[in-house]
Amino acid sequence: MLDARMRLLATVMLSVAAFLSIFAAVLVFLWWLVCTPGIRVLQKSRYGLLIIAFSGIISVLIWFSGGDGLSYFIRMSVILLIAFWVFHDRAPGEFMDLSVWLFGNKSGFDIGLAAEMSIQSMEFIADEITRLRFAFRLKPVKPGIGTIIPAGGMLIHTQMKRAEDQADLLSMRGYIHGGTICPSFHRANGDIPAAVLSILILIVAFIPVRDIFILLQ
């Protein structure tokens, strides 16, 4: 899905739908299989399966405390799949376009700038962690509690340094509040049908499953 506006719409619709019922979550999963690169998204998100496994642990805890752990796991896993897809399909500068399109050149610009900088930092941190792992392998230092403090210190230190440099740069360029940008969006052939389908899934999510089968009869 190329159009960021459609993607935002679909994300909201599908996330709400998946949260409402297991039946809707199954529909969302089918939507994810048909309308996104599907399993390739997970192959590229290295920590995707790990995060889903973590939600599995929470589900087990819910189950032990008397709640419906399985329902939670299915719905959360599908919401996470949607999140991975959104993260996978994003393009640099897209949040800025979307935010300015939604909220205008003042607040929209500020929100978009913050979002873009946050996404950049996330990618930066992922690279930093890879390099840290390399350094630990070289010494060799076994990762453990003793190494968490210096590793965490390094990540905080570099992020703060980077934030300081970025703030200096923005201030030097005269940034105070807001800015001017002309948002532009590209659209693929399947974008509108996929977005419409996501709206339908949300509508279905509000109808009890029994009613759907009565309607089908």
Place this chain on the structure above:
Amino acid sequence: MELVFDHAVFLRKDWQLEADGRFLPGIHLVSGKIGAGKTTLSLMAAGLLSPDKGSVKRNDIHSVMLSMQFPEYHVTGSTISAEVRSWGLDPDIVLASAGLEGYGKKDPFRLSRGELKRLHLHCILSRDWDLLILDEPFSALDCREKKDVCQRIDQKTGGIVIICTHEQRFFPHVDVIWEIQCGTLVRTGELPHALTRWSHAPARIRKLVEKGIIPENISESDIMEASCWMHE
């Protein structure tokens, strides 16, 4: 002891690096433009990245060390002394040689990048490695420190030392020059003959070569000596 790139190819969506060649004991200089793939080559040489095609063989190499461009990545100690100890070294000796006496109890991140780089290089160069890869060892250092690092590299004997850099002035005595040209590692040759073919040669070396003067090597003293020939 040898490091062999056997038709190794590292692929990315819009970029690739090909390497084929043998690195024998001695000091090797790998030059290339920024973004040419020097860091990728370093990581492959150290065994931290696997090539998508071909292989990298480290024959009879038992100890490998890669010095990354940014010294922060190597920090695993909460204090400077702990950091030095994590390299298996005596903090008193290393801190004295790095000019950081009395800093032992400080947080390594309190040091400037230049100081941290100096400390890191002193730690790495205080030990002997079969394969030592230095990725941009001169970055963040001033001229005096660059000279000091060159001298310390010159003292290394027996192992394979690979220096990946786009430094234009300070070099140790180098045995072989390699270049990364259009995504391919090319063996330019042994010194001094390689100097006539070195496409990434610093301006002052190129100027000497154009005048028909081929320095014996590329260290500061060799270039100074060759410059004197030019004025004779």
